[in-house]
Amino acid sequence: MSKATLHIVNNLTRQKEVFTPINDGFVGMYVCGPTVYSDVHLGNCRTFVSFDIMYRYLLYLGYKVRYVRNITDVGHLLDDGEDRMAKGAKAEQLQPMEVAQKYANGFHHMMQIFNTKRPSIEPRATGHIIEQIEMVQQIIDNGFGYEANGSVYFDTLAYAKEHPYGELSGRVIDELKAESRDLKKQGDKKHPSDFAIWMKADDSHIMKWESPWSLGFPGWHLECSAMSTKYLGETFDIHGGGNDLKFPHHENEIAQNKASCGCTPARYWVHTNMLLMNGKKMSKSDGNTITPQQLFSGESEHITKGYSPMVVKFFMLQCHYNSTLDLTDGGLQAAEKGYYKLMDAYRALTQLTSTSESGSDDEKLNGMLDTVVTEMSDDFNTPKALAKLFELVTEVNKYKENISDIRNVGSDTLDKMKKIFFDFLFDIFGLTEPGQEGNSDKLDGLMSLVIDLRAQARDQKDWPTSDLIRDQLAELNIVIKDGKDGTNWTVKNS
């Protein structure tokens, strides 16, 4: 099967480019993972779902992909300079590593709920202190870092003489200087735009390591530079993360890599956009927030009911990863219906059979099927791919209802249609069928018995009995639909 050429919007060049991996057939992808100091944020879920779909699509295209997603368990400072991990530990009276484990577990559980694939490698910052110290030393040796009072800073001015600093985020060093007027706050730094790559720990710090400069800990940006180099090489294909990480995190990551080895770490920089709620940033302080659990259970003032993880995922898929997505109750309700419509059509499609070698509808259907792939290859455009699938849903339903004649579809075309639907819904989008876990053989047998009994009642025009069965089943989230060719049933998730 010929796959369309993959195009990716590269934030480094701000252009849509043809994706060409460094090594033919192989892709190295690094995505900045979560800092595990509290429960995973719904916005994080969107980011990692988006990259999971890119990962899955690259696999679908036949690439051998090494997908590295780190876990940050040290070095990510808060505004007040306190380590996020240390703060979490203090608040819960736990060891920092206990905090990291607790929330890493929670994060993994949530990723499982959203049915994302595990990365190939999931390195932790604390497990790569040696690599980070080595990188700091290299940066110093190359003349791009300096020590002051036990801490080491990245010398952005020295760096800017040889490399452009700010190429990813569009920032200019002079402007950064102008912004930071309070020189008292600059401490040991030579220039306001310099940033710490090793920090000396004070006595109260729990997480600290020996280094040539001090007992301390690495700067936040350093871990990704060190770990991506270790597992993907000095230059790899794709680097991803939320677009809030563009500056300073990714900008500094690029600077560190260039300063240590002289090369740009990744060729394609991809950023996911933010998830809003009711048009505004999710924020705990003003109450405009919802946890994934609340979203699933419906226990929140922002929604009228609970939505299953797959409905939430489908909702995310209807929006391109590069656009802000506004989470609203109305939007979720629409997504829920769309998701069931798509899944119902998929099930109907699997029931269709054709004995024709070829048919008059083949050309049209093949064209639509190819477009699904083309759209997805255009910067992972899930909403456009979904739109095409929905056009095919209409065609499938016409065959199901005998409005169109299935004999006009060749068996090869029908097989291709089944394959594209299966590949996109399950392999690429990573959706699961609603109520799948409950559909055992016994339930199937039981339901066909119930439906037979109800059919007898209907034959005798015993509508009260017929409706009673339907209503009682509805209470159990089993929905009955009387079609021309008999009665179908589906289990709804929520």
Add this chain to the structure above:
RNA sequence: GGUCGCGUGGCCGAGUGGCUAGGCAGAGGUCUGCAAAACCUCGUACGGCGGUUCGAGUCCGUCCGCGACCUCCA
């Protein structure tokens, strides 16, 4: 204030120079014991103003509104 981005029909959300996005909701119809589902038909939208162009939602300018980021161990 600076950097980046956004503003599309009732709602969500694609599209980036001429071609139907799609989903949900709504109206009418087919089918039907009723309901649901499914199918058909229907909305002709692109923040305001100005400009470029044969032609702009799509490019440029400007204004308005919205969002993200603007780190440093104080």
